[in-house]
Amino acid sequence: MTTTSALGSGSGLDLTSLLSQMITAEKQPQIDLITQQTTKVSTTISALGALKSAASSFQSALSDLKDPKFFTGHTATSGDTSMFSVTADGTADAGNYSISVLNLASANKIASGNFTGPDAVVGSGKLSISVGDEAFDVDVSSDDNTLGEIRDAINNAPNNTGVKASLLTVSDGNGGTATKLVLTAKDTGANSQISVSVADDDGNNTDGSGLSQLYYSKSDADNSHFSEVNPALDAKITIDSFTATSSTNDFKDAIAGVTITALKPVVDSDKNPTSADLNIAVDTNSVKTAIQKFVTAYNAYAGTYNTLTSYTAASAGQAATAGPLLGNSSANLLNTRLRQGLTNSVTDATPNFNSLAAIGITTKADGTLEIDDTKLSKALSGNMDDIAKLFSGDNGVAGRLDKQLSDSLSSTGLFQNTQNTLQSQLDDLQKQATDLDTRMDAKEASYRAQFTALDSLVAQLKQTGNFLTQQLSNTSSSS
DSSP, X not given: OOOOSSTTTTTOSOHHHHHHHHHHHHHHHHHHHXXXXXXXXXXXXXXXXXXXXXXXXXXXXXXXXXXXXXXXXXXXXXXXXXXXXXXXXXXXXXXXXXXXXXXXXXXXXXXXOOBSOTTOBOOOEEEEEEETTEEEEEEEOTTSOBHHHHHHHHHHOTTOOSEEEXXXXXXXXXXXXXXXXXXXXXXXXXXXXXXXXXXXXXXXXXXXXXXXXXXXXXXXXXXXXXXXXXXXXXXXXXXXXXXXXXXXXXXXSSSTTEEEEEOOOOBOTTSOBOOEEEEEEEOHHHHHHHHHHHHHHHHHHHHHHHHHTOEEOOBTTBOOEEOTTTTOHHHHHHHHHHHHHHHXXXXXXXXXXXXXXXXXXXXXXXXXXXXXXXXXHHHHTTOHHHHHHHHSSTTSHHHHHHHHHHHHHSTTSHHHHHHHHHHHHHHHHHHHHHHHHHHHHHHHHHHHHHXXXXXXXXXXXXXXXXXXHHHHHHHHHHO
């Protein structure tokens, strides 16, 4: 039996090329259709993603405007930023004040008399250190009674109520050096006054010998052995000539909703305190900026929508073109909802401020917004409560737009449902392509088997023909 090693070798025909052409002719139209449909669905998914991103950015621009508290903001301005700084919250009332800084708050600091150095032995016993109304004890044993060890014992005392101990080495005035124990209150204010009482093991608690060298009471100057470096002072300012004090340099709610931070006393040439204005005003600039941001973000969305849903009619030498979302129901529905949210009047708002157009924001022919800056600035001046009602709350422009966008962009919303449907279509097209490959592979195998059988048959017929020809030739020769 005759066998063939390659398709067509028996018949001499190019059966491999013929088989390939047959498969391609049957498969390619179907592949082209699947590819075309896949490209269209993929492009739609991508376009919806771009539109969703633009809509999400627009929603972010609504965050301030939908909040009623945003419209209660105030700005506070210092007339002399070297003298004081100021901030205001939403509870502040607009107004002007005259501020003078008389003195800053300071923490009490006291320094001991001179010792020969950190290793100088002071004495033993017990120190009771108080800051204002709070006190703590420090035991000083005869084994740990140097100036440096006493410093460490104070700092490491578990019940230390707010005193920092340090050593200061300075000139003793005689060409040598002296070391002082310095105690500093951690907090500022008149209540940071430090006192040190002593239970001296030598029996005398106030003399200048032993541990009593560290005795100090501001009211007992004759027996005290510390000197005051910084007094314990409250900060003091005047507001319209009325005095206010604070244990720190911050004055909170001396004016309701306002924090004044004293920075430096300022005096005139006669050493008299000078004053500077403090102005509190409704924060129209932040609201105006938020409205401009709102318009810019919407216009970016509208520009994206217009591009993705555009249509250009055919012209000389140019075919008609259409955006990937032209006629897309999800894109059109979202746009309709947003346009309604922008243009419908707000029923809860003041009649003269119940629409964007009333404050100078109008819609152009291409669907984008434009601002009449003069009209907007006029509307913001003295009408902040009305502007708040227009934008904020569930029924305000920003509030209802935010809800519409949340519903549309959520994981169960309009866009996600559409994208899920499109993804299912993609998956189905991929399955169609896989199934087509499987079918065509099977068909190619079937054709190949038939061609192989045909090729073998032709080869056998050729062999038989050759044999018969040879026999006839032999017969003629013998005759």
